[in-house]
Amino acid sequence: TPHSCKTVPGPGMGDFSYVGIDAILEQMRRKAMKQGFELNIMVVGQSGLGKSTLMNTLFKSKVSRKSVQATSQEKIPKTIHIKSVSHDIEEKGVRMKLTVIDTPGFGDQINNENCWQPIMKFINAQYEQYLQEEININRKKRIPDSRVHCCIYFIPPTGHCLRPLDVEFMRRLSKVVNIVPVIAKADTLTLEERDFFKQKIREELRANGIDVYPQKEFDEDAEDRMINDKIREMIPFAVVGSDQEYQVNGRRLLGRKTKWGTIEVENIAHCEFAYLRDLLIRTHMENIKDITSSIHYEVYRVRRLNENNTAVAHANGLPQHHMTSHEM
Amino acid sequence: IVWWKCYRSEKQYVGFATLPNQVHRKSVKKGFDFTLMVAGESGMGKSTLVNSLFLTDLYKDRKLLNAEERINQTVEIIKHTVDIEEKGVKLKLTIVDTPGFGDAVNNNECWKPITDYIDQQFEQYFRDESGLNRKNIQDNRVHCCLYFIPPFGHGLRPVDVEFMKALHEKVNVVPLIAKADCLTPNEIKKLKDRVREEIERFGIKVYQFPECDSDEDEEFKQLDKELKECCPLAVIGSNTVVEARGQRVRGRLYPWGIVEVENQSHCDFVKLRNMLIRSHMHDLKDVTCDVHYENYRAQCIQDMTSKLTQDNRMESPIPILPLSTPDVETDRLIKMKDEEVNCYVIMGNITYIG
Numbered sequence: 001t002p003h004s005c006k007t008v009p010g011p012g013m014g015d016f017s018y019v020g021i022d023a024i025l026e027q028m029r030r031k032a033m034k035q036g037f038e039l040n041i042m043v044v045g046q047s048g049l050g051k052s053t054l055m056n057t058l059f060k061s062k063v064s065r066k067s068v069q070a071t072s073q074e075k076i077p078k079t080i081h082i083k084s085v086s087h088d089i090e091e092k093g094v095r096m097k098l099t100v101i102d103t104p105g106f107g108d109q110i111n112n113e114n115c116w117q118p119i120m121k122f123i124n125a126q127y128e129q130y131l132q133e134e135i136n137i138n139r140k141k142r143i144p145d146s147r148v149h150c151c152i153y154f155i156p157p158t159g160h161c162l163r164p165l166d167v168e169f170m171r172r173l174s175k176v177v178n179i180v181p182v183i184a185k186a187d188t189l190t191l192e193e194r195d196f197f198k199q200k201i202r203e204e205l206r207a208n209g210i211d212v213y214p215q216k217e218f219d220e221d222a223e224d225r226m227i228n229d230k231i232r233e234m235i236p237f238a239v240v241g242s243d244q245e246y247q248v249n250g251r252r253l254l255g256r257k258t259k260w261g262t263i264e265v266e267n268i269a270h271c272e273f274a275y276l277r278d279l280l281i282r283t284h285m286e287n288i289k290d291i292t293s294s295i296h297y298e299v300y301r302v303r304r305l306n307e308n309n310t311a312v313a314h315a316n317g318l319p320q321h322h323m324t325s326h327e328m
Numbered sequence: 329i330v331w332w333k334c335y336r337s338e339k340q341y342v343g344f345a346t347l348p349n350q351v352h353r354k355s356v357k358k359g360f361d362f363t364l365m366v367a368g369e370s371g372m373g374k375s376t377l378v379n380s381l382f383l384t385d386l387y388k389d390r391k392l393l394n395a396e397e398r399i400n401q402t403v404e405i406i407k408h409t410v411d412i413e414e415k416g417v418k419l420k421l422t423i424v425d426t427p428g429f430g431d432a433v434n435n436n437e438c439w440k441p442i443t444d445y446i447d448q449q450f451e452q453y454f455r456d457e458s459g460l461n462r463k464n465i466q467d468n469r470v471h472c473c474l475y476f477i478p479p480f481g482h483g484l485r486p487v488d489v490e491f492m493k494a495l496h497e498k499v500n501v502v503p504l505i506a507k508a509d510c511l512t513p514n515e516i517k518k519l520k521d522r523v524r525e526e527i528e529r530f531g532i533k534v535y536q537f538p539e540c541d542s543d544e545d546e547e548f549k550q551l552d553k554e555l556k557e558c559c560p561l562a563v564i565g566s567n568t569v570v571e572a573r574g575q576r577v578r579g580r581l582y583p584w585g586i587v588e589v590e591n592q593s594h595c596d597f598v599k600l601r602n603m604l605i606r607s608h609m610h611d612l613k614d615v616t617c618d619v620h621y622e623n624y625r626a627q628c629i630q631d632m633t634s635k636l637t638q639d640n641r642m643e644s645p646i647p648i649l650p651l652s653t654p655d656v657e658t659d660r661l662i663k664m665k666d667e668e669v670n671c672y673v674i675m676g677n678i679t680y681i682g
Contacts (some may be wrong), residue, residue: 020606024360024413027610029348034541037347060342092345096653125667135458137629141618220357265481282343286350 020231036095038145039285040126040176041127043100043117044169045154046107047076049184054152054241056098057254057265058277062243063087065102073321080105080118101148107165114171123148123177127300149292150213151177154184155236159193161200168208178213178288180280181205186238186271187256187263194238201236212236218291232281237272240265359418361467365448366423367442367491368476369430372506377474377565378423380578380589384410385567403428403441424470435635437488439494445511446470446498450624469621472535472604472612473499476506477560483522486531492532498620500535500612502604503527508562508595509580509587523560529622532550534559537603538611555603561596564589 015210031239052064065083101122106115126147133143151173155166172180181201186194205212212235219225242265246255254265265273280288366374369394379385406425426442427590449468456465473495477488491503503523508516527534540552564587570579580587589597593621604612 010596019381019412019414021360021412021419021609022417023606024419024609025352025355025417027351027607028355030541032348032613033349037344039344058342089342089344091342094345094347096344098348112397137626139622156433205485261568264536277343283350285344286354305460 002246033093033095035142036097038097038099039289040099040101040146040149041280042103042123042148042151043083043154044103044151044254045184046156047104049154049156050112050239050241051102051152051184053243054154054182054184054273055242056243057273058280059087059089059098061087061089063089063098063100065100065104077105078109080115082118082122089170095284099146105159106229112165115165115300116172119151119169120172120176121174124152124300127297128304130156131304145293147292148177149289153177153179153181155181155201157183157185157197157238158186159189159197161197164202167204167208167210170205170209170212174212176209176300178215178291178296179210180213180276182276183238185240187240189238198234198236198238213288213291215291218295234272234275237276237279239273239276240271241273331656356416356418358495359420360609361420362613363422363424363468363470365426365442365446365470365473366476367426367439367473369478370427372476372478373563373565374425374474374476374506376567377413377504377506377563377597379567380565380597381604382412382421383408384412403438405441405445422468422484430487430491438487442617443494443498447624448497450498451628452624453621454628469616470499471609471616475501475503477503477523478503479507479511479519479554479562484526489526489530489532492527492534493530496533499622500615501532502535503560505560505562505599507526507564509560509564510670518593520543520558520560520562527560535615537608551602555599558596558599561600561603563597563600564595565597668678 022287041055043055045051049185052066056062065085079265081102081104083102083104084099085102086097089096089098103119106119109115130143130145130147133139153166153170153173157160166181170181173179183194183197183201184191189197210219214228214231216225216228216232219228240256240263242254242256244254244256245252245256246262247253248255248262248264253262253267256263256265264270268274268278337634344653349565364378366378368374375390404425404427406427408423408425410421410423412421413419422671424445429438429442432438446469450453450469453465453467456462475488475492475495488503492503495501505511505516505519505523508682511519526532537552537556544552564580566578566580566587566589568579570581570586571577572579572588577586577591578589588594592598
């Protein structure tokens with residue numbers, strides 16, 4: 001019978017009582033650095049809301065679809081396209097494969113019914129691909145992860161409330177992917193208008209049962225909840241993007257220059273870009289990936305397994321093969 | 329998909345360099361686990377070594393059996409679990425003990441309970457991993473097996489060879505020369521050379537230390553080289569503290585001198601501890617997951633499907649999934665039903681019909 005006991009140092013061990021298990025953190029870090037990280041971000045919103053610019057601003061590189069394709073004139077496609085662009089980026093020895101998934105055509109048609117479908121299909125296809133690899137007999141040591149970790153949804157800065165399209169999209173997609181809604185091109189809103197708009201949006205999200213990231217039910221402990229509550233009181237972040245630098249007070253900053261002043265993208269008095277960046281990259285990136293793999297993907301997997309059991313049973317006229325109880 | 333390489337200057341700091349810290353924070357919160365098996369005849373100093381390695385006292389309530397009591401003893405598997413915390417890092421350490429191994433008069437296949445145990449843990453993990461609720465899977469797989477070779481002989485005995493061969497494709501085997509304080513430096517060298525040569529000759533696949541990364545510092549590379557040259561490690565353990573050279577040390581007091589466990593010129597204990605805990609714990613777990621477990625899983629699936637085609641019965645702990653979309657699959661299922669199939673298994677790209 002196993003029994004538990006605390007570490008009991010030998011008599012008079014003094015500073016011999018050091019086993020050295022904290023070194024495992026260093027071992028993990030080395031391995032992680034060697035392997036590098038993957039991040040897949042999807043951007044969704046109508047044309048002209050600054051999606052590509054925002055991605056470029058977030059990663060301070062030309063990572064978006066537009067920067068890679070030469071487009072002299074942006075034509076609105078007749079259907080929704082899903083376009084993935086991947087980059088290897090590196091910072092202080094940490095390597096990341098960043099994939100930005102753009103969805104040109106979303107919300108741009110006259111009739112936008114079901115425009116979430118191709119996006120839903122794409123997200124599920126990534127889960128399916130991962131699942132197939134996972135159940136393979138000879139599987140790869142590290143399954144390539146193309147699952148969408150985060151979907152940034154761009155809300156146009158109307159200042160009033162969410163549109164039916166916004167609600168429909170977020171309602172459906174929040175069940176399969178982490179949604180981070182942002183107010184795009186927020187430099188058309190004054191601070192009061194911004195606060196009012198945000199409040200309305202939060203109310204509508206609540207009223208429609210839409211759980212955006214960070215979802216309350218996935219807070220791990222009191223510490224998490226405290227940090228995430230603060231974030232939940234601030235979303236959606238009102239952002240402004242720019243890949244142009246301007247001279248402001250002797251410093252070169254990313255911004256938008258107008259006749260009435262220069263909007264500094266990274267200045268939190270001007271817009272909330274810095275909060276979005278901190279959330280997505282500096283503090284919650286690992287958590288976003290975690291929720292994707294341990295919750296959204298698992299939900300998909302369970303559904304598929306159950307679907308299939310039913311199909312097999314029906315086809316063979318057998319009573320449904322229930323997964324044994326220890327697996328539930 | 330388009331690929332670009334982007335390097336940025338200092339001022340364009342994005343901030344994802346914090347990723348390792350984010351992972352770090354998550355790991356510290358969750359804690360680690362490690363399962364270590366010790367195997368070898370009674371009296372090889374296994375318990376003492378474990379206590380020395382982890383600064384614990386796991387065996388204080390143990391009752392040692394005498395020869396008569398041991399006649400009918402079979403090999404048991406006993407687990408001890410210890411929670412260790414150091415500098416905020418939590419480790420749940422499980423020691424799997426194998427009392428009775430090699431102690432009987434007839435030791436034929438005495439490793440079977442041990443290989444069965446290892447397989448059971450793999451099977452449990454396989455079931456859990458294939459199940460519907462994967463939230464809190466417990467990993468009880470054995471990450472490393474320390475095998476204690478007696479220092480009294482002239483190399484590996486038949487039981488040593490057979491044991492290691494029975495285990496080398498299921499677990500990371502680390503052979504040790506036990507109670508090395510009964511050997512002179514020359515004798516140790518001869519014994520190590522002999523054991524190394526026999527390991528190679530008998531095709532025993534002991535745990536291989538991974539190659540050093542090219543970007544590691546010279547000190548690390550040197551230590552790594554020394555470690556590899558020292559194998560199998562000759563160890564001495566102690567539960568007592570003695571005074572040597574004006575200091576209190578873990579050691580063994582003899583009339584002719586004091587053996588210091590942590591003195592590298594006396595034995596390889598420090599090398600073992602550093603390897604096991606401070607530098608290779610993660611790799612031991614990785615090799616267990618990526619190699620030993622995957623081999624088990626692949627073999628298990630193959631066995632199940634060949635059994636399936638034999639006797640038309642299926643008990644599958646693994647998920648069954650169609651290759652393509654559900655619609656295409658239903659057609660295929662219906663077609664198969666016409667052929668009076670009882671059940672079938674599709675895994676990956678292979679369909680097995682029973």
